[in-house]
Amino acid sequence: xxxxxxxxxxxxxxxxxxxxxxxxxxxxxxxxxxxxxxxxxxxxxxxxxxxxxxxxxxxxxxxxxxxxxxxxxxxxxxxxxxxxxxxxxxxxxxxxxxxxxxxxxxxxxxxxxxxxxxxxxxxxxxxxxxxxxx
Amino acid sequence: xxxxxxxxxxxxxxxxxxxxxxxxxxxxxxxxxxxxxxxxxxxxxxxxxxxxxxxxxxxxxxxxxxxxxxxxxxxxxxxxxxxxxxxxxxxxxxxxxxxxxxxxxxxxxxxxxxxxxxxxxxxxxxxxxxxxxxxxxxxxxxxxxxxxxxxxxxxxxxxxxxxxxxxxxxx
Numbered sequence: 001x002x003x004x005x006x007x008x009x010x011x012x013x014x015x016x017x018x019x020x021x022x023x024x025x026x027x028x029x030x031x032x033x034x035x036x037x038x039x040x041x042x043x044x045x046x047x048x049x050x051x052x053x054x055x056x057x058x059x060x061x062x063x064x065x066x067x068x069x070x071x072x073x074x075x076x077x078x079x080x081x082x083x084x085x086x087x088x089x090x091x092x093x094x095x096x097x098x099x100x101x102x103x104x105x106x107x108x109x110x111x112x113x114x115x116x117x118x119x120x121x122x123x124x125x126x127x128x129x130x131x132x133x134x
Numbered sequence: 135x136x137x138x139x140x141x142x143x144x145x146x147x148x149x150x151x152x153x154x155x156x157x158x159x160x161x162x163x164x165x166x167x168x169x170x171x172x173x174x175x176x177x178x179x180x181x182x183x184x185x186x187x188x189x190x191x192x193x194x195x196x197x198x199x200x201x202x203x204x205x206x207x208x209x210x211x212x213x214x215x216x217x218x219x220x221x222x223x224x225x226x227x228x229x230x231x232x233x234x235x236x237x238x239x240x241x242x243x244x245x246x247x248x249x250x251x252x253x254x255x256x257x258x259x260x261x262x263x264x265x266x267x268x269x270x271x272x273x274x275x276x277x278x279x280x281x282x283x284x285x286x287x288x289x290x291x292x293x294x295x296x297x298x299x300x301x302x303x304x305x
Binding site: 010013014015016017018020021027061106109110113114115116117118119120121125126127128129130131 | 146183184185186188189192201204205208211212215216218219220221222223224227232233235236239240276277278279
């Protein structure tokens with residue numbers, strides 16, 4: 001059995017602090033929905049959740065699939081009923097690379113350009129690790 | 135312009151025509167009032183990192199000033215990330231401490247912003263540090279962990295001796 005290791009990067013940690021500050025979600029939603037969903041990554045790709053493309057999909061940019069790039073998706077989150085996205089890199093380990101509110105296509109494109117850079121930096125071993133889930 | 139139409143590759147490189155577009159955008163950035171330091175770093179980083187190149191091209195095609203500012207702040211963050219150079223590991227942060235950390239960072243940034251406002255504001259600070267104004271605005275408004283290099287630049291510009299750069303949440 002393969003046991004995955006989930007790495008919390010600085011980008012993910014900063015996103016959490018920002019989203020919390022903006023009151024995008026409350027602690028209850030984080031504890032009861034987001035964190036358990038993230039923990040499914042320990043059982044990637046076997047968990048049935050990863051067959052649901054409303055929750056999980058590969059990342060594409062201008063129609064091209066980005067190697068090693070995936071995103072988790074939550075819909076109608078919080079009182080603002082926003083679309084929350086969490087880019088995930090799957091390589092030797094699984095890396096949480098940030099989270100953002102998908103406001104429009106421009107925001108999505110900017111965030112994915114950042115994610116592409118984060119993927120390249122992880123491949124180079126150039127990132128900050130804030131913690132692990134295992 | 136079709137600068138965005140390429141796929142992610144292990145060994146990224148721009149085409150000669152994309153290189154030229156990048157340099158054209160550098161001129162545009164200069165006219166927009168961005169510092170030579172920032173533009174030079176942005177272009178150098180874009181030549182190595184596809185995602186940064188995407189953002190520079192996006193900036194070149196964008197006409198909305200607010201959206202342009204967001205792109206500048208994104209590029210600035212990535213320049214810092216790309217220049218770090220190696221893996222860093224932090225002391226593991228406990229979930230139960232997150233709210234305390236968030237409040238601590240907010241309070242720190244609010245007090246620093248008060249000082250910045252007393253000494254001429256963000257616009258002047260941008261000129262003194264060479265950090266683009268949109269990046270400074272995001273630095274103060276967002277709740278992300280402050281970067282040590284940014285704090286040192288701010289402290290140096292404002293001639294503050296006692297700025298706290300040794301908090302464990304300063305990266």
